[in-house]
Amino acid sequence: MRSGCSVVAVILLLGVACGGSGQSTGSGLPILQGSDDPSVPYGIVAIDYHFHDAHPSIPLDPSRDVTFTNDGAVTHNVTFPELGFTKDLPVGATITIRNLGEKLGGAGTYAFFCKYHYAAYGMGGIIVIT
Numbered sequence: 001m002r003s004g005c006s007v008v009a010v011i012l013l014l015g016v017a018c019g020g021s022g023q024s025t026g027s028g029l030p031i032l033q034g035s036d037d038p039s040v041p042y043g044i045v046a047i048d049y050h051f052h053d054a055h056p057s058i059p060l061d062p063s064r065d066v067t068f069t070n071d072g073a074v075t076h077n078v079t080f081p082e083l084g085f086t087k088d089l090p091v092g093a094t095i096t097i098r099n100l101g102e103k104l105g106g107a108g109t110y111a112f113f114c115k116y117h118y119a120a121y122g123m124g125g126i127i128v129i130t
């Protein structure tokens with residue numbers, strides 16, 4: 001007597017790569033790391049020493065909230081020169097900027113950076129507002 005046991009293989013597609021591939025939105029990517037659901041905040045994750053999903057961001061509605069989460073091992077920072085906004089992002093912390101595109105001034109591309117690691121590592125990103 002055998003017990004029929006079927007194994008279901010679950011393949012996890014992980015690892016949306018960092019550098020260079022951030023511009024392909026909606027072109028066949030099976031999984032977007034940053035949510036494309038306009039009803040939830042757009043999430044950007046800081047690691048050491050990079051901002052995921054901000055090279056550039058997907059085009060965001062001006063009313064979209066944007067979160068920055070530090071998934072790295074050291075304190076990072078989020079600075080938007082246009083806004084005069086600069087805030088430290090401790091390990092494990094998340095900050096939310098509501099209606100980011102409205103605050104930035106509407107359609108356009110806007111640079112932000114980590115003030116601690118921009119010079120040494122180029123730790124910055126681009127927000128695209130539609």
Ligand SMILES: [Cu+2]
Pocket residue numbers: 049075076077114115116117118123
């Ligand atoms: Cu940093």
